[in-house]
Amino acid sequence: MTRAPRPTSLRRRLLTILVVPMALAWLGSGVLIYVLALHYANISYDRSLADGARALERLIRSDSGHDELSPQVRILMEYESAEPTWYAVRSLRHGVLASNFDLPVPAPVPAIGAPPRLDSIVADGRPLRIASLALAGEDGSDAIIVSVAETLGERHALAREILVGTLPIVLLLIALVLVLVWFGVTRGLRLLDPLVEQLAQRRARDLSPLDQREVPLEIRPLTQTIDALLARLRELLELQERFIADAAHQLRTPLAGLRLQAERALGDPRPDSVRDALVHVERLSAGAGRAAGQLLALARAQTGENRIEWSTVDLARLAREHVAERVPDALAARIDLGYEGPLHGADVAGDAVMLREALVNLVDNALTYAGENGSVTVSLECELRTIVLAVEDSGPGVAEEWWPRLGERFFRPPESRREGSGLGLAIVRRIADSHGAAVMFGRGRDGRGLRATLRFAAVAK
Known part of the structure; x- marks a missing residue:
């Protein structure tokens, strides 16, 4: 037995839609937090590294006249920490004066007296951050380059600590937002309760419009x-x-x-x-x-406006074929039935079946009232932008005062002596209305009979 599909929950669907963006936002915020933390950690450590270079410069100046660092300075600089600090003091004329790591000479050489310059280098296969400055030598023609460097480990470690401390808070805020969205949607859906109640209280045949005042x-x-x-x-x-x-x-x-x-x-x-x-x-x-x-x-015809199968219909061909089909009926009734108009090219937009139904009723009505030895003429005229289809008979006609009512259901003129249902012209009018055609009634030729005219818009060629 096939199981019925599970009903879709709007709350669950909204929450599902929000979970993925929220998760991506959480991951994105983690990346952003790490990048910002690393940025400010770099600023802080760079500042500390520059201060270390200046401190080493001051220590060297206090030992001026010496070709190498004093033991106290070495102990201070070579103090081991979690991430060791490397230094190098180099004379451009005499070479290395003191160092605990073979740091490269910065290129270009810093200007004497300029602030410490910070660079990122790779030494011994390790990325380092180095601060370098220059001071004048003893004879004035020499320059001493002071370099202090450290690895990037502590910077990244600090950024990770900030990230690990911040991400749970962000995750908690996102979870809180989702909970608030859940309750907000639940409360918001209660706004539909009046609409549901309005529909539930309706009677089966009450099809009046809904009250829109309480609808969001x-x-x-x-x-x-x-x-x-x-x-x-x-x-x-x-x-x-x-x-x-x-x-x-x-x-x-x-x-x-x-x-x-x-x-x-x-x-x-x-x-x-x-x-x-x-x-x-x-x-x-x-x-x-x-x-x-x-x-x-x-x-x-009354319900066909929304079911019309629109196509291009040649009214000339349709009229000629129907007149040819009805000739035997006309001969049997001793009525002269004929067609006047073009053989083809009278194109209109519409439903061929419905247009044929309208023509059938017009011809039926004309044959009914033409009388023995009468005549019925189906004519077609192609004007500038319209096509006029007319059916006229030589019968007694209809008084002009009743022309506006022709096309009403079951209406038959009082002077009519023929049997009929009063529906033929009503069908014609409904079909014409659904095709945007105008229906008019008037006298036939020589002021005799009835002439029914349908005016259609021609298809642009």
Whole structure:
């Protein structure tokens, strides 16, 4: 059995995210502390080394007239410590006067009377720090170079002691910061409690927007997304309820008629009566099927704006093909059906299936109202930046006062004598709206019939 994945904890995730930077900060602070400690240790020891060179100079001056150091000076300079101090007193004319280590002559030679000069050297394979100064010899033409050197061990040892003493304190501070972050996040997450309570107390059908007054600013993008989702759900529920109401409204009459004709056939079993009832059943069932199809098409058109598969559609080709398909129906109804316009090149942006559905309903409506020996014309005009698709018939038309209401669900002009559901033009209007097209109604040619026009934006070529 597959185990469910462990839920993600925001507190644990934040702590995990912070642990790595904090650990790197701790290591980085250790490096920085060591570098700073070594820097100041070097300053302190360099100062001590320069003072040692000056002290040796003063001791030599107190023994002036001697070619070598007195025993007291040697004892003082050669005193052994954890890290020994090496010295060398050298005459440029007479050579080494006294030393406990063969220190090199500094290059260049320090100026007589100048402050001690500090250098880093390597002697006998060991890195040393050396302080050198020069004083005048006895005859005035000679110079005595005084050099004092020491290893770097004590400096690094002092830096390590500072590091070892400081790192635990830094680590403790980082641990304290993480604990404070943990409790801070825990307390901060309590700001979401009103939002959780608000959602928990909602009823199942309450899809109104959330109260944003108690929502933190950082969470508002999430709640605004939830509000947008609730709005879409509310719209879908409204469409669903409208579809159910439309279906009940539209199918109630055909179903009642079917039941009435069935009872009629059962009550009067004569062949003529049964045949007449079956004719009515066939007509009613065809009407119910047509109404169901139009209801589904209207539902798709109402919810299709977010599901349009956008592509470039050639309206000229679409119109020509549909007119060719409907010619047999027109001939059977003794209606002259034709197409006027370009053969191709009328490109618009949209969904080919939905645009075809709009054209089907326009032609169906025109064929229904054109009447016997009438005419229906599908025309297409390519203007500068628009493409105009029009379907007109030679039927009785619609009074101008009702033109603004054409496209409403179930609306049929009072003077209409034909059977219909009142959904065809509603489907056309919804599809046009989803494609950004304008829908207009007017008189047909010679002031007869009805002309339905769709104006699309042309695709730039």
